[in-house]
Structure formats: C-alpha cells, structure tokens
Amino acid sequence: MGITQDVEERLHRHNSGYEKTTKPYSPFELIYCVEKLTREEARAEEKRLKTTSGNRFLRNLLI
Template sequence: MNYYVYAIRSYSRNYIYVGLTDNPERRLHQYNTGLNRTTKPYAPFSLIWSETFPYRQEARNREKYLKSGVGKEFLKSLLPR
C-alpha cells in the first residue's frame, strides 16, 4: 500500500491544507463535498501538491515538514503569482 502526502488550496480563501491518505482522489472528493468539518468553510479545493511514500511513517514525517513554516513557504512558492 502506498501513502500520499498532499496539499490542497481553497478557491474561495487564502488557505492551504496538508494531509496524508491512502486514496487522494477520494479524500479530495470528501473535502469538496463538505464531508470534512474542519475544511468545510474553505471548500472547494484543488490539489496543488502530492507525493507518494511506501511507508506511513515516511509520509507522516513529510506531512509534518509541510505543515511547518518552511514547508508552508515551499507550498506557497508553487502557487502562481
């Protein structure tokens, strides 16, 4: 099984969310249909970054990095200006 670390961006607000999943398509659908209470006010979303890892712990470490200040700056640098 592969694990995916992803970053999604809200279309309506200046908001980037980073998460970990085993099925990124299903997860994005859940966010865009309002099934996630935390991100519901920020929907709809688009995927801006995704990485694949063979082990959950590796994915978790990358997720923690992307949620840090340096990681968020990296994700913001991917966005069009």
C-alpha cells in the same frame, strides 16, 4: 494536508463537505502530492510541510 491511499476520494470528500473540519474552507485544489512508502515517512513529510519552510515551498508552487 493529510495522509490517504485515495487522493481523488479525499479531495472529493473535502470539496463535498463531508469533512466537518474543512467544510468552511472549500473548495480545495490539489497543488502537491507525493507518494511515500510508509505511513511514518508520510507523517514526517506532512509535519515538514506544516513548518515555515514547508509552507514557503508550497506557496512557491503557486507562483
């Protein structure tokens, strides 16, 4: 999860091992993407997705 202006580039960086914190967990697949108007809105959405109900929402996308 994260905030970016270039989703394709961010996914590429994660899957190519450029990001040390995510390197051991690759490959990644994009399952949810939403555009927000402000950085504050994006941070709030990211925080919501990291809650139990947000995690449940993301898991249900995979079913």
